[in-house]
Amino acid sequence: MTATTTAAPVATRSHVGWGDLLWLTWRQHRWTILGTGALVVAVVGLALGMAWHTDATGDTHELLGEWGYIGTAQMLTFAPTVFGAVIAVFWAAPLLSREYEQRTHLVVWSQDITPLRWLTGKVVLLGVTAVAFAAGLGLALVKLLNSINEVNVQPPFPPFSTSSFEAAPQVQAGYAAFGLALGLAFSAVTRRTVPAMGLTLGVFFVTRSFVAGGWRPYFLEPLRKVEPYGVFSMSVGTGDDQSWRVKGYLADAAGNQIRNFDVCTDVNSHVEYTKCMNDSGIHYVSYHHPIERLVPFQWFETGVFAVLAAGLFALAFVWVRRARRV
Numbered sequence: 092m093t094a095t096t097t098a099a100p101v102a103t104r105s106h107v108g109w110g111d112l113l114w115l116t117w118r119q120h121r122w123t124i125l126g127t128g129a130l131v132v133a134v135v136g137l138a139l140g141m142a143w144h145t146d147a148t149g150d151t152h153e154l155l156g157e158w159g160y161i162g163t164a165q166m167l168t169f170a171p172t173v174f175g176a177v178i179a180v181f182w183a184a185p186l187l188s189r190e191y192e193q194r195t196h197l198v199v200w201s202q203d204i205t206p207l208r209w210l211t212g213k214v215v216l217l218g219v220t221a222v223a224f225a226a227g228l229g230l231a232l233v234k235l236l237n238s239i240n241e242v243n244v245q246p247p248f249p250p251f252s253t254s255s256f257e258a259a260p261q262v263q264a265g266y267a268a269f270g271l272a273l274g275l276a277f278s279a280v281t282r283r284t285v286p287a288m289g290l291t292l293g294v295f296f297v298t299r300s301f302v303a304g305g306w307r308p309y310f311l312e313p314l315r316k317v318e319p320y321g322v323f324s325m326s327v328g329t330g331d332d333q334s335w336r337v338k339g340y341l342a343d344a345a346g347n348q349i350r351n352f353d354v355c356t357d358v359n360s361h362v363e364y365t366k367c368m369n370d371s372g373i374h375y376v377s378y379h380h381p382i383e384r385l386v387p388f389q390w391f392e393t394g395v396f397a398v399l400a401a402g403l404f405a406l407a408f409v410w411v412r413r414a415r416r417v
Contacts, residue, residue: 116216120182124220127177131224134170137163138231142238149242161247164235168254171228172299175266178221179295183274184287186213187411191282206411214404218271225267229260250385251335253303259389265396270295272403279410302395308337310391313378317342320368320375333382344372 117124141160187210236255240246248255256262273295277287320341340348355367380388 113212113216116213120217123182124217127174127182128220128224131174131228134167135227135231138167138235142231142235145235145238145242161239164232164239164248165254167232167235168248168258171225171232171257171263171266174225174228175263175270175299176292176295178225178267179270179274179291180288182217182221183271184278184291185284186217186275187278187407188282188284188287192284207408210408210411214271214275218268221267221271222264225263226260229258229263232258233260249335250333250382251380256307256385256389257303261393262389265393265400266299268400269298269396269403272400272407273298275407276403276410279407298399302392306395307388307392308335308380310388311380311384313337313380316377316379318375318377320373321365335380335384337378337380339375339377339379342374342376344374346376348376349373 141163145160233255236248236258240248250256257266270291274287274291277290277294278284281287281290341350343349343354354371354373355364358364358367
């Protein structure tokens with residue numbers, strides 16, 4: 092008598108889809124995302140609460156101690172810069188370097204998933220989340236700064252000021268994308284967490300400072316304006332002109348730059364001093380950007396950081412594809 096045996100079915104593993112990758116990324120980074128999100132929600136809630144109270148009462152109250160609403164808003168405007176640094180240093184810089192250091196990439200990339208698909212899943216979830224957080228933070232701060240400006244004769248946050256300019260949600264989204272790409276690139280190249288974090292932090296702030304201080308004033312050629320000294324002195328501090336004065340100087344009738352203490356030194360009263368300056372043909376030459384350039388400048392800066400982010404993402408992906416896994 093012969094007995095027949097039935098072979099056990101061979102177990103096969105289903106293909107790892109994009110949903111699986113996103114779920115894995117969420118499981119690995121959920122506490123980082125949730126912790127950062129809680130801080131963003133707290134800042135957004137405080138900013139919107141202050142804005143609502145300012146709109147409802149028409150005043151900036153001293154409900155937060157000696158800081159008041161204006162002082163607190165000034166502190167909150169640092170949140171976007173801190174947020175961008177957090178994304179760059181604590182989200183992106185350890186992303187690949189920690190896998191290399193702990194050798195866990197050997198397990199993950201030896202399965203039926205390529206390094207690039209694995210990395211894409213990480214970047215998509217973290218990138219979309221970071222950009223959404225940054226845009227939400229920017230919208231709340233823009234609302235707060237606008238509310239405070241509306242109830243002050245002399246707006247404390249002019250449109251071209253660093254606080255107002257960089258609070259725009261599109262600008263914040265560009266910073267977040269750049270920070271994520273920068274940290275990822277250093278993470279891929281160095282394969283070490285601490286060096287990647289240090290380099291990311293330094294380059295992030297150097298790049299931000301260069302664009303804001305060195306390049307932003309010259310996204311377009313500033314417009315030149317010549318005013319008699321009396322007209323210029325009357326316009327200073329009035330708050331009527333929302334343009335961004337990049338630079339300016341006093342000039343004599345021949346157009347040569349002078350110092351204000353080179354003429355009319357023997358006049359004491361302000362009225363007589365102004366008359367003396369006008370009679371001497373002194374005028375003020377300024378280079379400025381009109382308020383109409385504000386939004387184009389913000390979008391241009393967003394584009395600058397988007398292009399930088401795209402290049403850094405490409406570098407990281409190429410480096411991972413070409414690098415040895417051991």
